[in-house]
C-alpha cells in the first residue's frame with residue numbers, strides 16, 4: 393500500500409520510461425476525441441441551464457481523464473454504477489446526444505420519462521445503471537452485483553464511482569466491506585476532486601489519502617494522477633484484470649479537481665480561493681493529453697479543428713432532435729408503475745383523462761422546479 397501518486401505523462405507531455413500502456417494510435421486519438429466531446433457537452437449543458445431550457449445541470453469539467461480513463465479499461469459487457477459526474481462514459485458507450493439531452497429535458501425521449509433529476513442517466517443498453525442522488529448508494533449496488541456474478545460464475549466486472557465526499561457515506565463502508573469479504577469483482581473509483589460542494593478534503597477525512605482506506609477492507613488501494621488519462625487507464629486496467637481473474641476488488645483514488653461549481657445551483661467563488669483554481673487550470677487533463685499526442689505526432693491544429701467541429705456538429709444535431717421531442721403529459725404518471733393498474737388507479741386515470749379533455753389539467757407541464 394502506497395500513498396504515492398502514479399503519473400505517466402509529465403507536464404511537458406513526455407511519458408515516464410516503461411510506463412506508457414502502449415495503446416494503439418487510433419485508440420489514443422479516439423480517447424482525445426471523447427475528452428473534447430465531453431467538455432463541449434458539459435459547456436452546452438450549463439449554457440442550456442442558464443438559458444432556462446433545462447432546470448439543472450452538473451458539470452464534470454476537469455475530470456474527463458479521470459472517468460474516461462477508468463471506464464475505458466472495461467470490456468463492453470462489463471457494468472457501470474456511476475455517480476453523477478462521469479458523462480464521458482455515455483459517449484464512450486455510444487449513447488446519442490439526442491438521448492442525453494432528452495434526459496436533461498425529461499421528455500418522451502428520456503429513459504426515465506422525466507421522473508429523475510436532469511443528469512441522472514440510466515441506459516440499460518450500455519450496462520449503465522441509473523444514477524442515484526444519495527451519494528454512495530451505487531457502491532453497495534455494485535458490490536451486490538459483483539457478488540451475484542461471482543455466485544453465477546461469470547467473469548463480468550463492475551465499476552463504480554464516488555467522490556471524496558462519498559467516502560464519508562455509510563454505503564462506502566458497506567460496499568467496500570462486502571466486496572472485500574466476498575472478493576467481488578468490483579473496481580471502486582473514488583474521484584477525489586478536492587471538494588464535496590463547499591467542504592474541502594481536509595474536513596472530509598483525517599486519513600492521509602482515500603486510497604489508504606482500502607487497507608481496512610483487505611483490498612489494494614492505488615492513488616493515481618486523475619488528470620493523466622494514461623495513468624488512470626493503466627491503474628484501472630490492472631484492477632479490472634485482477635477482478636476478472638477472481639482476485640477481488642480494488643479501490644482506485646484518482647486525484648483531480650472540480651474545475652466548475654458543484655452544480656448549476658452552486659457558486660464555488662463564494663467558498664473557494666481563485667488561486668487554487670488557477671493552479672489546477674494549468675493541469676488541465678485535455679491540454680496534458682494533447683501535449684502527449686503532439687509529442688507522438690498524433691495531434692496538430694488541423695486534427696484539433698476537425699475534432700472540435702465534429703463534436704460541435706453532433707451536439708447541435710442531438711440538441712435539435714431532443715428539443716423537438718414531445719413532453720410527456722400527466723397521464724404518463726400511470727405508466728410503468730404496476731404491470732396491471734389497480735382499480736383505484738384506473739379510476740383516477742379516467743378522471744384525469746376527463747379533466748384533460750375539458751382543458752383543465754395538463755395543457756402546460758411547466759419547468760423543472762429547481
Ligand SMILES: Cc1ncc(C[n+]2csc(CCOP(=O)(O)OP(=O)(O)O)c2C)c(N)n1
Pocket residue numbers: 477525526527554555556557558559561585587588589650654
Ligand atoms: C447521502 C447524501 N448526503 C448528502 C447529499 C447532498 N450532497 C449532494 S452532492 C454532495 C457532495 C458530494 O461530494 P463528492 O462525493 O466529493 O462528489 P463531487 O460532487 O465532488 O463529485 C452532497 C453532500 C446527498 N446527495 N446524499
Ligand SMILES: [Mg+2]
Pocket residue numbers: 555556557583584585586587588589
Ligand atoms: Mg468531491
